[in-house]
Amino acid sequence: MQRRTWGQQGKPDRFSIAVPDSWFVLDTQAARSPAAIAQMARDRARDDPVLAGQGSSIARILRDAAARADRLGAVYCAVMIEDVRGAGLSACVMVCLRPTSQHIPDLPRQEHAAAVELADRFRHRFGPVDLPAVGRATRTVRVEPQRSTDGEEISQLVMRTTVPVPGLDRVAVIACASPNTALAVALHDLFDAVTSTFRFVHEPR
Template identity: 45%
Template sequence: MLAGRRAVMSAVLRDAARSATASGAVYCGVMVEAIDDAGLSATVSVSSFRHDAGPGESVPTVSALVLGLQEEPLPSLSGTWRKVQIVDLPAVGLAARVLGVLASGGGLDIEPTLVASMRTLIPVPGAPRVAQVECRSPNIAVTNALHRLFDAVTATFRFVPDGPDFRAPV
């Protein structure tokens, strides 16, 4: 069934790779599946960025990360909403998370599309850096199920020691 959709799948893969590269991701994964003659797709990317700690702190804290996130609890007229949480990931501990339905893309003459999204921010141990795991899918009709899938994927995140420091998030 997917063989007949090679062009669409190639476009999804290219778009995911282009977006991941533009955002500085160190990892990008794509899932595409045909279900009842419809397509289900999702992406996950992992990136890392500098985040200066607050006064008196040497590394970013989850509390500081949560303060920087904005919640939009009720769906807006455009259908977007965001919920902010603190979550406990099995291998790394507490992290800040924003999940919801967001507008993506768009431009001068192009309407943005809605995507189910989950972004998890994880302080890198002993460093002024934050790892970001972002999962997205255009299949907003199954947002709740996608958020459960994204949570399960993100729960596998861990840091891999590379000598006294940590290398890129895995």
């Protein structure tokens, strides 16, 4: 869960979003620090038999996510790491707040054939969706290249959902991504479930 204060009467005080307990939450600068990431990686490698002895690989994935979150100005970041062997199994969700005037709609664009074939399997490649707690939003789903901190370019399945912030000239962009494009259908369902928990919160006055 993430708190974000807007500080204007009648406007949302914060937002919240829920991820499974096994995910790593990097929602503050302290949590994204090298020391904090190293400790989280050691703890998980010690406590999870599937990830035993893989602390360095876990830390690398978390560092990549933290660096991208900082680069994008994300106010929330959470990372799933279920396996690191072979292609591994990981995913990330970030929330960014943008002025409406500066937000460029994530419009469809020319993509390579594999990306088009994959994206066309989904119900909402580009269009409106209704989130349970916030109502109408705009969503895109597609495969696009992203660079890791070591410069490697990796194809990622990306779902972006853009939600207007009530009473403010701002939008919240919820971006979910994973390099495991072969699991696109399952990831689409996971991303949709996580995004569906997003809501704005008004504190009691």
